[in-house]
Amino acid sequence: MKLIKTFSLILVLMLCVGCNNLTDNQDKGHAENVISNSPNIILFVSDDHGTDALGSYGNPIIKTPNLDKLASEGVRFTNAYCTSASCAASRSVILSGQFGHATGSYGHVHDYHHFSTFDGVQSLSNRLSDAGYLTARIGKYHVAPEAVYLFDEVLEADPRNTVEMANASKNVINANKPFFLYFCTDDPHRGHPFNPDPWDAPNTFGNKEGGYAGVEQIVYDPKDVLVPDFLPDTKESREEIAQYYQSVSRIDQGFGKLMEHLKDAGKLDTTIVFYISDNGMAFPGAKTTVYEPGIKLPCIIKDPTKPKGGIVNDARISWVDLTPTILDMANVSFNADEFHGKSFKDIIYEEKVEGWDKIYASHTFHEITMYYPMRVVIDGDYKLIWNIAYRLDYPFASDLWAASTWQAIYRNDEEYFGKRTVKDYMFRPEFELFNLTKDPSESINLAENDTYRETLESMKAKMKDFQLKTKDPWLIMWDHDSSLQGTGVNL
Structure with a gap:
């Protein structure tokens, strides 16, 4: 009798294990079926690239033919925004669909800064992997912890050589199932050393004597570059912008090589391509600020299933919208309430869009020594910045402080830095209210103008609602x- 009972118990256990294995296999099969007809997706993210340095965004000097071709075949957004003009903080938003103030991603991850996303956050890469996608990353990572931002494959290449990066991505491109490739360059971020010797030497922006294997060196004459109006038109600015342009042109060549590999694999028609940057150009007045040059960025998208290209879309979209949009395009189901952003999949190829005129931004730290929380709402013509720590001096990123562009003004005790006085740049009021249509340079603060009192209070109410x-x-x-x-009590 005991033998029969024992045998029966073993049989039941075996059946249970078999059922579990069957369920697991069914789940895997379901995931594979879900994504069998889903597109490949490439999210190409450059590092500190503003709209100022792309031919398709109106710069006639810089050479970016491959990215310009993407714009001519796809959609170019003219009102695309990151939520924080700081590398790590911005990337956490791109990959989570949530603002950094809600996920613990307050600033930089690396070295002694050590900000990190909360463990319970579900990232884009993890969601796509669970749905059956092959996920791979290459180049700059700059988020933590890895368990939250997990990829199936980590590819190795010099993140300053986008051609090498593209070549290292060939196996993923040739995969036999849909892939998500997170392709992140170090260009055109400022290069080491940040402290030049002599002080007025331009930063290299990753450029080096002799160049990089497989990459044509495209050099710019400082006298030919375009100096944005928020920067001083000085010898130092022009020399640094010329280096910045060279770094951007290196990105463009790598992007072109990546498209070549897609074509060779026969996957140009089945791959959606995004080109974005994490924040604006690495110059004072752009990066680490929430002024337009810091947060208004390039965004070019090509969906090969759409018959029409060369579209210019003026909808206001935000990097907090990217995760739900990509999941939507990948046919991966999700609960929209889990995200602070929303999918803009259905309006990408629309030329005239209504209801997409409001975005928010949230910056708290860059480096850990740079505490200066700012919150932003843009709605229609108006933009409100709340400088929460306005009693403090505006803090400098270490690389921007050492930049010859800044030092030329600081050492010579100049009154102006671009359109702002140095004093106004260093000491901000609590509130800054701008009419972006009439004042795109954000040089006229309307917050203290009684005529705009009602507008100011309305924008404050929207900001509070966003924070809540x-x-x-x-x-x-x-x-x-x-x-x-x-x-403060653990229950």
Whole structure:
């Protein structure tokens, strides 16, 4: 009798294990079926590239033929925004669909800064892997922890050589199932050393004597570059911008090589391509600020299933929208309430779009020594910046402080840095209100103008609502509003 009972128990256990294996296999099969007809997706992210340095965005000097071709065949957004003009903070938003103030991604990950996303966050790469995609990353990572931002494959190449990066991606491109390739360059970020010797030497922006294997060196004459109006038109600025342009042209060549590999694999018609940057150019007045040069960025998308290209879309979209949009395009189901952004899949190829005129931005740290939280709402013509720590000097990133572009002004005790006085750049008011249509340079602060009192209060209300909905801890800075604060007691 005991033998029969024992045999019966073993049989039941075997059946249970078999059922579990069957369920696992069914789940895997379901995931593979879900994505069998889904597109490949490439998310190409450059490092510190503004709209100022692309031919398709109106720069007649810089040579970016491959990215310009992408724009002519796809869609170029003219109002695309990151949420924080800082590398790590911005990338966490790109890959999570949530603002950094809600995920713990307040600033830089590397070295002693050590900000990190909360463990419970589900990232884009993890979601796509779970759905059956092959996910791979190459180049700059700059997010943590790896368990949150996990990829099936990590490819190795020099992140300053985008041609080498493209070549290293061939096996992923030739995979026998849909892939998601997260392709992140180090260009055109400033290069080491950040402190030049002599002080007025331009930063290299990753350029080097002799260049990079497989990459044509495209050199620019400083007298020919275009100096944005937020920068001083000085010898130092022009020399640094020329180096920046050279780095951007290297990106373009690598992008072209990546498209060649797609074509050779026969996957140009089945691959959606995104080109974006994490934040604006690495110059004072852009990177680490929430002014337009810091957060208004290139965004070019090509969906080969769409018959028409060369579209210019003026909808306001944000990097917090990217994760839900890519999941939507990949046919991966998700709960929209899990994200702070929303999918813009259905309006990508629309030339006239209504209802896409509002975005938010949220910056807290760059380096850990740079505490200067700012919150932004843009709605219609108006933009409100709340400088929460306005009593502090505006902090400098270490590489931007050492930049000859800044030092030429600082050492010579110049009054102006571009259109702003040095004093106004260093010491911000609590609120800055701009009419972006009439004042695209953000040089006229309307916050203290009684004529705009009603507009200011309306924009403040929208900002508070945004902070409440996204569980921003800095909501407490409005009249000590502690509605989001915990008890401090573990129950």
